[in-house]
Amino acid sequence: AQSVSQHNHHVILSEAASLELGCNYSYGGTVNLFWYVQYPGQHLQLLLKYFSGDPLVKGIKGFEAEFIKSKFSFNLRKPSVQWSDTAEYFCAVNANPMDSSYKLIFGSGTRLLVRP
Amino acid sequence: GAVVSQHPSRVICKSGTSVKIECRSLDFQATTMFWYRQFPKQSLMLMATSNEGSKATYEQGVEKDKFLINHASLTLSTLTVTSAHPEDSSFYICSATRTGGYTFGSGTRLTVV
Numbered sequence: 652a653q654s655v656s657q658h659n660h661h662v663i664l665s666e667a668a669s670l671e672l673g674c675n676y677s678y679g680g681t682v683n684l685f686w687y688v689q690y691p692g693q694h695l696q697l698l699l700k701y702f703s704g705d706p707l708v709k710g711i712k713g714f715e716a717e718f719i720k721s722k723f724s725f726n727l728r729k730p731s732v733q734w735s736d737t738a739e740y741f742c743a744v745n746a747n748p749m750d751s752s753y754k755l756i757f758g759s760g761t762r763l764l765v766r767p
Numbered sequence: 768g769a770v771v772s773q774h775p776s777r778v779i780c781k782s783g784t785s786v787k788i789e790c791r792s793l794d795f796q797a798t799t800m801f802w803y804r805q806f807p808k809q810s811l812m813l814m815a816t817s818n819e820g821s822k823a824t825y826e827q828g829v830e831k832d833k834f835l836i837n838h839a840s841l842t843l844s845t846l847t848v849t850s851a852h853p854e855d856s857s858f859y860i861c862s863a864t865r866t867g868g869y870t871f872g873s874g875t876r877l878t879v880v
Contacts, residue, residue: 685869694873695811695860741810754801755862755869759810 653678655744657758664732665766672727672761674716674742683745684725685755686716690738698740701725702748712736737765769795771863773872780851780879788846788875790861796841797863802834805858805874817844851879 656675664670676682686698699710706718716727725742740761747753770793780786790800798819803811815836816824823836833855835847844863848855856879861872 687871695871697868700868754813754816756813757803757811762808 653746653756655742655756655758657740657742657761659761660759661762661764663764663766666734667731668765670727670729670732670736670763672740672742672763674725674727674758675723676725676742676744676746677723678744678746680746681748683748684716684718685743685745686710686714686725686727687741687743687757688738689741689760695741698727732763732765734765734767736763738763769863769865769868769870771797771861771870771872773861773875775875776873777876778878780877782852782879783850785847785849786851786877788848788859788861788877790844790846790863790872792842792863792865792870795863795865797844797865798841799864800838800844801862801864801869802836802844802846803860803862805860807858811860814846819844848877851877853879855879 654677658673684701687695688698689695698714699708701708701718709715714729718725742758743755745753772791774789800817802814805811813826814829817836817838819838825831838844858874858876860874862869
């Protein structure tokens with residue numbers, strides 16, 4: 652079945668450590684890819700998205716993600732995390748990019764805790 | 768930027784009653800909105816796709832008679848949880864689309880007692 656997988660369910664890091672969160676999808680065709688962040692008690696915010704072009708995408712707050720088509724992956728990275736990055740991170744896929752109103756399917760999320 | 772307003776943010780209702788949740792796109796027209804459900808410490812599970820002026824498309828396993836969706840205008844979609852039961856307690860999130868992106872509401876925490 653088509654799906655989005657986030658393998659890291661819980662990640663604990665110290666401040667200044669580097670972060671990489673995995674995301675893999677199983678859709679065979681062209682996709683649009685997203686990473687969202689959900690801070691405690693807040694709504695989802697878009698970190699970055701990939702539609703086409705340069706597979707290395709830069710987002711807000713120092714986050715970036717790399718689309719590797721051959722691996723069906725879109726991993727999120729940040730060189731140096733801060734305590735304020737403590738949140739839940741969701742990878743999401745639009746499996747019908749010709750339709751910008753197509754449904755988004757989410758991964759299971761990764762809960763990140765950054766210790767001061 | 769695009770803003771989606773979701774109301775109410777929290778609601779407590781008695782078992783057997785119905786609850787309506789509103790989702791409004793404030794500064795853009797959204798022909799399509801989505802309704803998600805998020806259980807504690809879990810991901811967002813898509814419930815249905817709401818299309819303005821037509822019937823909603825429900826995901827497999829979602830009871831359409833229990834979760835009534837109405838998208839009467841380009842800026843408003845409503846989700847009504849009918850005859851709510853404690854197992855319907857959850858966090859419900861709407862999302863509206865426009866070219867190039869999706870905007871999410873702040874969610875509604877429903878508690879059925």
